[in-house]
Amino acid sequence: MNGSERAHDGKVVLITGGSQGIGRGIALTFARRGASVVVHGLTADYVDETVALIRDAGGTAIGTFGPIDQEHTSTDAVALAIDTYGRLDHLVTAAGIQRYGDAVDTPIETWDEVFGVNVRGVFLAARAALPQIRARQGTVTIISSVQATATQNNVVAYTASKGALNSLCRAMAVDEAAYGVRVNSIAPGSVDTPMLRTSAAEWSDGTREGVERTIANWGTMHALGRVAQPDEIGEAASFLASDAASFVTGSELRVDGGLLARIAAALPTKD
Numbered sequence: 138m139n140g141s142e143r144a145h146d147g148k149v150v151l152i153t154g155g156s157q158g159i160g161r162g163i164a165l166t167f168a169r170r171g172a173s174v175v176v177h178g179l180t181a182d183y184v185d186e187t188v189a190l191i192r193d194a195g196g197t198a199i200g201t202f203g204p205i206d207q208e209h210t211s212t213d214a215v216a217l218a219i220d221t222y223g224r225l226d227h228l229v230t231a232a233g234i235q236r237y238g239d240a241v242d243t244p245i246e247t248w249d250e251v252f253g254v255n256v257r258g259v260f261l262a263a264r265a266a267l268p269q270i271r272a273r274q275g276t277v278t279i280i281s282s283v284q285a286t287a288t289q290n291n292v293v294a295y296t297a298s299k300g301a302l303n304s305l306c307r308a309m310a311v312d313e314a315a316y317g318v319r320v321n322s323i324a325p326g327s328v329d330t331p332m333l334r335t336s337a338a339e340w341s342d343g344t345r346e347g348v349e350r351t352i353a354n355w356g357t358m359h360a361l362g363r364v365a366q367p368d369e370i371g372e373a374a375s376f377l378a379s380d381a382a383s384f385v386t387g388s389e390l391r392v393d394g395g396l397l398a399r400i401a402a403a404l405p406t407k408d
């Protein structure tokens with residue numbers, strides 16, 4: 138057994154958006170490494186599914202659900218962690234939404250919705266969890282996006298929200314260092330999740346073949362030639378919360394298959 142296999146033995150992690158997609162991949166990874174997992178999601182059904190997946194694999198988990206832009210959702214989740222497991226060591230924020238539009242056609246309500254979930258939601262979760270995490274000298278890991286750094290057309294609200302998260306990460310890293318708490322963000326490239334599949338349906342003919350073709354096409358934009366699986370983000374989140382990352386704070390870890398390493402222009406191929 139190597140060190141990472143049980144890196145989270147005896148630790149408790151709260152994962153917002155842990156019910157589906159990237160958050161589910163993170164929840165399963167932490168559970169495999171010995172953590173007791175508090176799985177949060179918007180609705181009970183997918184939370185229950187993820188909790189069952191963890192328990193069926195021999196892990197320990199409990200679920201909670203609710204809108205992450207409301208303060209009680211995070212305070213309830215933290216209270217559940219303490220009532221059930223007696224401690225909270227780590228927070229991973231994976232709840233997030235993607236909406237499309239440029240600065241003119243993005244409805245103000247959509248802007249507020251995106252910032253409500255993606256930014257206010259992370260702030261509220263950190264605000265509720267940090268007193269417990271400080272007591273354990275634990276960690277906070279924010280799931281941001283490559284879109285905090287480079288972007289595409291028609292995603293003004295989403296891109297701005299991810300930029301705000303990277304700034305929030307730096308600000309909290311500086312403040313929390315005094316308490317022995319590390320705060321980092323992860324910038325995934327494209328990851329095969331319900332969110333990505335919804336986007337692929339929107340930008341293709343919507344058939345199963347069209348969605349698969351679109352995802353495969355998006356994969357070719359990454360140097361590794363494919364999109365990621367949620368477990369691959371789980372590995373990165375597990376590393377950042379582990380003692381192996383003891384000198385890592387305030388950082389933005391790209392897990393993007395080389396997406397941002399490449400510029401669009403290519404040299405002509407030699408004959």
Ligand SMILES: NC(=O)c1ccc[n+]([C@@H]2O[C@H](COP(=O)([O-])OP(=O)(O)OC[C@H]3O[C@@H](n4cnc5c(N)ncnc54)[C@H](O)[C@@H]3O)[C@@H](O)[C@H]2O)c1
Pocket residue numbers: 153154155156157158159160177178179180203204205206231232233234235254280281282283324325326327328329330331332333
């Ligand atoms: N999938 C990708 O390609 C990709 C790439 C980069 C970054 N991300 C980011 O990763 C995070 C997770 O994305 P995903 O692809 O797994 O998405 P997903 O839609 O598959 O899952 C989103 C999760 O967030 C929760 N959620 C959504 N709205 C919520 C709300 N209002 N209140 C509480 N919970 C809510 C859902 O219940 C679910 O658990 C997001 O922040 C997203 O921006 C995703």
